[in-house]
Amino acid sequence: MGASKSESFSDEQNELATLFKALSHPARVAIIEYLLTVDTCICGDIVNELPLAQPTVSQHLKELKNAKIIQGSIEGTSICYCINTETLKKFENYFFTITKKLKEKCC
Amino acid sequence: MGASKSESFSDEQNELATLFKALSHPARVAIIEYLLTVDTCICGDIVNELPLAQPTVSQHLKELKNAKIIQGSIEGTSICYCINTETLKKFENYFFTITKKLKEKCC
DNA sequence: TTTGTATATTGCAATATTACGATAAATAAA
DNA sequence: TTTATTTATCGTAATATTGCAATATACAAA
Secondary structure, three states: OOOOOHHHOOHHHHHHHHHHHHOOOHHHHHHHHHHHHOOOOOEOOHHHHOOOOHHHHHHHHHHHHHOOOEEEEEEOOEEEEEEOHHHHHHHHHHHHHHHHHHHHOOO | OOOOOHHHOOHHHHHHHHHHHHOOOHHHHHHHHHHHHOOOOOEOOHHHHOOOOHHHHHHHHHHHHHOOOEEEEEEOOEEEEEEOHHHHHHHHHHHHHHHHHHHOOOO
């Protein structure tokens, strides 16, 4: 085996796991943090911000895009990336449900 | 290569990524959700709740324990698992910082 | 057209994760 | 002590992730 038995779990559980997975690498956390420090959706220079080669950064950006956590739009020669507020809200909601349930517990 | 260049990122970025990673599998999301549905820290039967073999569940539980998201105490023959409120609060705080920053942005 | 700049894709090696059968360890009950 | 029950660990196969050099693509500027 080796492949995750995702079909054995609910859609919501898989969706939540996918979002967590997209953020499960320090480089991708760093990308999100960087996108949050800049005022607008700034183009380029994400590569210069990270201690990784350009193809590696491109790959991490692709994963964040696939998870719909960020989105990129072509802006001349470069690409303008920004956070997908929609998805982050969804994520926040999921997460809230969990932490809310936790507060209702004793333990 | 293949190993993650974690030393190139901040401790906080790595810590956050570790927490996300611990929850990046549907089985582990399911475990957390199950622990939240039961009133107290119920022993055993986590294995029966999941569509996975016992060694696999044990492995997932170990990962959640390593990330300090859950904790287990011996209770006779079985082990009583429950959520580590401390860690989840820390996680919640990290996450809040991100979503708060997002709200301060236009985009 | 040629050159330069920005980003993506390919290919591959190193490493990590996932899953589970077999087995071990620990303890309760008979 | 023997047996049953519960959880952990080992070993291993299948698959996924990470990182980057090389290369491709796309387009702006010269």
